[in-house]
Structures are given as C-alpha cells and as structure tokens.
Amino acid sequence: MELTNLTTEQRNQNSMNLDQMSTFEMLKLINEEDKKVAEAVEIVLHKVEVAVERIVVALSNGGRLFYVGAGTSGRLGVMDASECPPTFMTPAEMIQTVMAGGNNAFFQAAEGSEDHEAQGKVDLKSRNLTKKDVVIGITASGRTPYPIGALKFAQKMGAYAISLSCNKDSLISRYADCEIEVVVGPEVLTGSTRMKAATSHKMILNMISTTTMVKLGKVYENLMVDVHASNYKLKERAKQNIIEITNVSYEIAEEVLNQTNHEVKPAIVMIKAGVTLEEAKEALSTSNGYARTAIETFSNY
The missing domain is CATH 1.10.8.1080 (Helicase, Ruva Protein; domain 3)
Known part of the structure; x- marks a missing residue:
C-alpha cells in the first residue's frame, strides 16, 4: 500500500488504452505528457534556488557536491557530474555520484541494491564526507532506502542535505534540509519513472550544476x-x-x-x-x- 498510494505509481487515465493505440497516437500522448514536466519544474524553482545558493557557498569553501541515487536516479547523477570537468574544468572530486550497486550499475541494472539503507551510508562514508559538503538524494518515489540512508548520514555529519523526489510529502524529505518535490503526475507507462520523473530530475540537476558554475565565475x-x-x-x-x-x-x-x-x-x-x-x-x-x-x-x- 505504501507504494500504490504514490502519485508515481498511479495509473494515467490518458493512457488506459495504450496497448490499443497506433504508433503516432502513443508518440503524441507521450509528448503531451512530457509537456507537463517543465510546468512541474517551474513550481519548485524557489526550492532549487535555495539548493543552488547553498551549493555555491559549499563549493566556494572547499566543499563537494554528491549526487546519491539508485537505478535511473543514479545514472542521471553520473551523467550530470561527468560533464562538469570538460565543460567547466572542475576537478573530478568536486561533483561526484554515489550510485547503488557501484559504477557497474550504470551499465547493468542492480535493482536489489537500492533496498539497503545502510549501504547508502557506507558508500557515502567511504567518500570521507564532511560538514563542508552537500548531498542530494535522488529518488522518484521518495522512499528508496539507499539515498535515504545517505541523507541520514549526511545530516549526522553536518553536511547540507537536499532531497529530490516526485511525490508530495516524500519520506526522503523528512531527512532533508531542502526538499525538492517535483510532482509530474502518473507515467504513461504505469510506474515507469525513467520517463517523466527522470526527465524532471535531469532538468533540475542540469539547472543546479549549470547555475552553480555560472555563479562560480566559469561563464x-x-x-x-x-x-x-x-x-x-x-x-x-x-x-x-x-x-x-x-x-x-x-x-x-x-x-x-x-x-x-x-x-x-x-x-x-x-x-x-x-x-x-x-x-x-x-x-x-x-x-x-x-x-x-x-x-x-x-x-x-
């Protein structure tokens, strides 16, 4: 019941007959649903602003930014973090991704790894986290144990904790100093959060890294x-x-x-x-x- 009550797990009423649609009808529907993503992101821009301002201060004072996630959420972190050194000449350690299942999980799904809250703490601890750092826990459902464990550890260490989810009143938000809940609504394919949810998170991560780098004088x-x-x-x-x-x-x-x-x-x-x-x-x-x-x-x- 915990999962089925989440917005990200609900059935989209616009796609109830998805398996009977023509190719173009499916494409048009997905496109229409994708248009809602930018509107959902706009609603949380003030929260993103809070996150960026805090990250700029942290990086300006020798801190680091960590993206923590499992599955698609972790892969989004890897993509954004890996682009910062060539785009902004940042040192590799400045923006890092901690992904459930390790680096190999980027290429091959390791879905069971997301269920271990303690491992989120262990993996983040191995990066020698300090109170100078910022941690963003990424999870579409908002209840994935792995990033929750990481955020709990971040707060314990005095690091600034940010949550990024796609459900209102997400569980992970309870362990964040700044909670970003971008509600994009049910997916065209029920529960497939690699779609609208992931798109919204990619947009926000791009916003965070790009805006931060502008404010750090790299543009x-x-x-x-x-x-x-x-x-x-x-x-x-x-x-x-x-x-x-x-x-x-x-x-x-x-x-x-x-x-x-x-x-x-x-x-x-x-x-x-x-x-x-x-x-x-x-x-x-x-x-x-x-x-x-x-x-x-x-x-x-």
Whole structure:
C-alpha cells in the first residue's frame, strides 16, 4: 500500500488504452505528457534556488557536491557530474555520484541494491564526507532506502542535505534540509519513472550544476570560459569563444590560446585588458576566477 498510494505509481487515465493505440497516437500522448514536466519544474524553482545558493557557498569553501541515487536516479547523477570537468574544468572530486550497486550499475541494472539503507551510508562514508559538503538524494518515489540512508548520514555529519523526489510529502524529505518535490503526475507507462520523473530530475540537476558554475565565475556572458579544451572540437570552441568576446581574428585567438595552454579565461583577460599572461593570471587569482572582475581591475590604471 505504501507504494500504490504514490502519485508515481498511479495509473494515467490518458493512457488506459495504450496497448490499443497506433504508433503516432502513443508518440503524441507521450509528448503531451512530457509537456507537463517543465510546468512541474517551474513550481519548485524557489526550492532549487535555495539548493543552488547553498551549493555555491559549499563549493566556494572547499566543499563537494554528491549526487546519491539508485537505478535511473543514479545514472542521471553520473551523467550530470561527468560533464562538469570538460565543460567547466572542475576537478573530478568536486561533483561526484554515489550510485547503488557501484559504477557497474550504470551499465547493468542492480535493482536489489537500492533496498539497503545502510549501504547508502557506507558508500557515502567511504567518500570521507564532511560538514563542508552537500548531498542530494535522488529518488522518484521518495522512499528508496539507499539515498535515504545517505541523507541520514549526511545530516549526522553536518553536511547540507537536499532531497529530490516526485511525490508530495516524500519520506526522503523528512531527512532533508531542502526538499525538492517535483510532482509530474502518473507515467504513461504505469510506474515507469525513467520517463517523466527522470526527465524532471535531469532538468533540475542540469539547472543546479549549470547555475552553480555560472555563479562560480566559469561563464562569461553565456559562453564557457573554463572549458577544458582537450580535443579538436573543444579547442575550436575555445577559440570561437575568445573571438566572440574580444572581436579578434581567428589567428590572434589561436596565438593567445596557445600562450595560455588552451585556457580561455586568461586569454580573454590578456586581450580585453591588454596585459601579459602573468598579469592576467594574477588578476584572475585575485578575483577568485571571475574573468569580468579581473578585466575591470585594469580599468583603473
């Protein structure tokens, strides 16, 4: 009864005859239901704001962000966390995912692993959690034992605990300092929370990581200026970003980028402020990595 009463486990009245629909009718229905996801996310934006502000403070002071989940929820954490180093040049340990069943569960389902609350604590404890850190427990149902165990441990350690679920008054919310309950309604395929529920959680995790990185100075205007230019595509993107911001030629952008060992921010400061690499790096260090602030420091001279 605990499960059947959850919104995420209810039958969707719009898809009661799903097995009798044509291909297009099914696709149209899924699309219509997906449109509801963004509206549900909008309702909880103030909660997401609270989470982001707390995460920014934590990361600014040497803390880390942990995503904790099982199954689809864990995989969403892995996808978001793994994109931060190439996109924002963050150290791998800054944003991590703790997934029920370990890393192998990303590729092959280990569904039974989610039922062990104590393991959530053990796995998070192995990351040497401190009160500087933030933990987000992700579970569509809101009652998955694994992330609940992790959040209980997080609160015990003094770390900031955030819950992300898809049901009102979720069990996991009781163990969170900030609870985000994004209610997307019953799935087209009953109980298949890899659909709307997972979509809403991916949207929110993308919001959290992207907004946090903007506030940490890793974006100039709407361009990635801490991109890790480790392959041809990213090197070209880095050059284009420099061109967009400074209006220099491709050749100059390439030349300066080579001088900075393919770091975009010092290249921008060098060109915009007309300073040397050493001066640009010193200004960025003084401004805690904010390129705009670093450039403005030279306007007083």
